[in-house]
Amino acid sequence: MSNFITQTMIETLISSKTRIKLMLKFFLNSNTTSYLRGLEGEFGDSTNAIRLELNRFEDAGMLRSYTKGNKKFFQANTEHPLFNEVHSLVMKYVGIDRIVENVVERLGEVRAVYLVGDFSRGINGDIIDLIFVGEVNKEYLIQLIDKVEPIVKRKVRYLIYDKHNEFEETWNKREIKPFLIWEEDKAKQEVV
Numbered sequence: 001m002s003n004f005i006t007q008t009m010i011e012t013l014i015s016s017k018t019r020i021k022l023m024l025k026f027f028l029n030s031n032t033t034s035y036l037r038g039l040e041g042e043f044g045d046s047t048n049a050i051r052l053e054l055n056r057f058e059d060a061g062m063l064r065s066y067t068k069g070n071k072k073f074f075q076a077n078t079e080h081p082l083f084n085e086v087h088s089l090v091m092k093y094v095g096i097d098r099i100v101e102n103v104v105e106r107l108g109e110v111r112a113v114y115l116v117g118d119f120s121r122g123i124n125g126d127i128i129d130l131i132f133v134g135e136v137n138k139e140y141l142i143q144l145i146d147k148v149e150p151i152v153k154r155k156v157r158y159l160i161y162d163k164h165n166e167f168e169e170t171w172n173k174r175e176i177k178p179f180l181i182w183e184e185d186k187a188k189q190e191v192v
Contacts, residue, residue: 018049025122026076027090029179032122035071095152109135114178127155136160
């Protein structure tokens with residue numbers, strides 16, 4: 001299913017733009033947490049609209065909440081029976097599934113692929129930032145990205161680290177951690 005069809009389908013089925021923003025926020029990267037006022041500033045929507053949708057997700061068991069200080073934080077409930085399906089749908093909406101399918105399989109000795117930038121924090125954007133770890137054929141990567149960008153209707157930026165420890169030294173110091181979207185060991189396990 002093409003990215004455009006997936007986007008159109010989701011936007012037709014889910015008429016609330018706020019609900020779509022919340023799905024991206026919490027179900028793209030399940031480690032993402034946020035609170036009402038933070039979402040208000042990020043989305044530019046009214047607190048009432050956001051609160052209504054947060055309550056719906058929480059009542060359905062799709063989000064968990066906890067209180068820290070005087071703020072109520074929300075996070076995706078990864079134990080919910082539909083979590084994996086919603087996560088997959090959001091990945092398709094953004095186009096990340098197409099990037100992984102079309103790029104990683106043919107690049108060489110890729111060990112892992114991470115999502116960073118806005119999308120790793122659950123914020124919709126025009127640029128998908130990726131980190132590849134392993135021995136990557138850079139010329140071929142550029143050709144594949146040129147093919148994928150029109151499909152996903154977003155720019156794709158990337159960094160390449162030859163070794164995992166080099167990647168960890170750089171990114172472990174950062175407040176916002178990269179979000180693992182593909183790993184060689186997990187891919188091999190799924191084939192078996």
